[in-house]
Amino acid sequence: MKYNPSKIEKKWQKTWLKEGVYEPNFKNPREKGKFYNLMMFPYPSAEGLHVGNMYAFTGSDIYGRFKRMAGHDVLEPIGLDGFGIHSENYAIKVGTHPADQTKKSEKNFYRQLTEIGNGFAWKEKLETYDPEYYKWTQWLFIQMFKNGLVYRKKQPVNWCPSCKTVLADEQVILAHRNLGEVGGGECERCGTKVIKKDLEQWFFKITDYAERLLNNLEDIDWSEKIKVAQRAWIGKSEGALLKFSIAKSQSVIDVFTTRADTLYGATYMVLAPEHPLVNELKSQITNWDEVQAYREKAKGKTDIERTAEGKEKTGVELKGIKAINPANNQEISVWIADYVLAGYGTGAIMAVPQHDERDAEFAKKFDLPFSDAPLVAVDEIVKKVSGKKITQYRLRDWLISRQRYWGPPIPMIHCEKCGWQPVPEKDLPVKLPKIEDFRPTGTDQSPLASVEKFYKTKCPNCKGEARRETDVSDTFLDSAWYYLRYPSANHKEEAFDPDVTKKWLPVDMYIGGAEHAVLHLLYVRFVAMALHDWGFLNFEEPMTRFRAHGLIIKDGAKMSKSKGNVVNPDEYIKKYGADALRMYLMFLGPFEQGGDFRDEGVAGITRFLNRVWALIDKVQKEDVAEIQKTLHQTIKKVTEDIEGLHYNTAISQLMILLREIEDVEVISRSQFEMVLKLLAPFAPHITEEIWRTVLKNKKSIHLEAWPEYNTKHLVEKTANLVLQINGKTREVMVVDRDLSEAQVKELVLASEKMQRHLDGKTIKKFIYLPNRLVNIVTE
């Protein structure tokens, strides 16, 4: 019988589905308890899953299969993050309706996800664009609203001119800044330069959770780089709020400073050009035209131009205005300059050229005084000038509305009399109507705004004429709670079944891309905390453990369509089989580091699998002593390596074991079965085929118990003692274990080789590490 991957893989995929091998028992998990193994679900935007997705899914699946065999009831769910700009843009590109395109993509994605051989719980699959799903996304929005975490506000917001919608701060990527290229931020989806627009939008008050989002990081087992990124994004800084009064006026300028101790050195003040106080002081400003011109310029200037100008300071003095330094009552000048940001702190600063580089630069340019005033104690000065110690965060509220079609309509109704009202929960879902003209309008409104049938409605409160919100919510809201839905995917009454949730949440292992560090991975934590506070969840942190997987490149370069080096996994599965592709991907390098895909490499794994297949002919009854040691070493190493996601070294060890087995004539059935089990998470098809078809076992190998190693096989009678002279290895001596130092010394000094190297030298020191090493130090 020859190993024929394409034949056996399809067969077992069907059988697994039919037998429900990967369906957990939600009510009564197996002896070791539940294990929720989650991989970030994909968004079906492109032609299909690329090899990078397969890499991530395989890595996650190996972990899940391992946990299942280790006795856990594993939930490894799958779904599609199919709502959102990415899917809609793709539909526009290929000229179909998103609803139709998604159905097509869905089929293709699920086919691919089946063919890679993952142990998914298909009965719990979900799609975010399914009304049965987004009904609860809307419910979540309403809970946010009812709990005071939603507000509308007009302010300058990020606008993508290509996607024709607003974006959250997290969705604006600051790239190319240092490359001298103009660019003040690009749309996370399409790469277009983002501009600022003054618009009224819906926001989620994620900033209320800033402190907890920061503090909880200490307690969760997440990849360090994600924690670092989140800490930076939240950007906590502790300082003081100080008041500067304006001479001959009632007005006061609040400033936030982390250096209250330098207050005596504050020689001027700067307001952001957008600061509201500027208008208030108009009548006193003697150079209003100049001020107004600068403000106009700053407003029209997007970050694009600011960056193009480098960090050269610009600004205009508010002539006629003087502020008073509360520490020494000296009058100081007041300026507006765009190096002060309206959105951070109070939008105003006290400038201390002596202690702040930026202030120094500005002072130099505009010939402002430098003070060498001494530092004072923070607490003292804050008290003296009646200031207040406060904490600032860099984090901004989550802009949640989008002027697009393909998303869950925001479940809010506006009534002229009663104001904004949430849609009554019994009326959910607010279904997204299938409309012909779904393209973004560019009018600051969603295409739904021109669909009267959709927006015309009654006020839930007074029953009068009212208008439905026509914006949809951000895709990241869909994915901010999907992990809660999986175990309750077939539950109709609530977003998630309280009993099942109590049993199955939080997620035990979450694997995904690091690019979501301050996007999805921040939102998902915020939403869990809110749900916890409203009494829906008994945990605050949704994922106990998170690991970021590495990225796959091709022949040393990033994969991209323009380079034509995109690896299509379908071709490789067809040619080599899913098992070979899985193992090759995992063998490339450490899972958390990624690797370089090269076609030649697949051959090594194919050879390996063929040789495993050939072992079939070696099986007999009795255990074979020669391989016991390596076999048990392999159990130990593979177990530890999978736990640490070191799949590449686990596979190396399996290769070493295979070679040893090939050196013996025969092996026992039970030894062979252990080998198959160790290999099963990596190569689920070939192991199942041998397990059931050849060895005639009834039950799936993937439900078998993970092998345990016996330390008695690991202990050896002899040790390889490394003999060094002055740190240089001269000989490796096989000695009985656990000899005394004196015995070892005698043996070592008797060695001809050692004698040669020691000839004429005086031994100064004799270092002995039992069973491992001897180092002789000479004069």
Next chain:
RNA sequence: GCGGGUAUGGCGAAAUGGCAGACGCGCCAGCCUUAGGAGCUGGUGGCCGCAAGGCCGUGGAGGUUCAAAUCCUCCUACCCGCACCA
């Protein structure tokens, strides 16, 4: 600029402070075959040497240690995050 990470053969990589380069690719030699982009066996960091063996070697420069890829200091390059955040 600040923070985090990485740097090891021709390539992907491996090494609780203790034999650097496991494992795999590629390459070389041999076997097998009508044939090989198949399979098997052996070899494969560099330099010197017929060999035994020796010397050098983990981005660079120092240091700690009996012993450093690993720990410390400084430097260089690349990657990631934040960035005029007061």
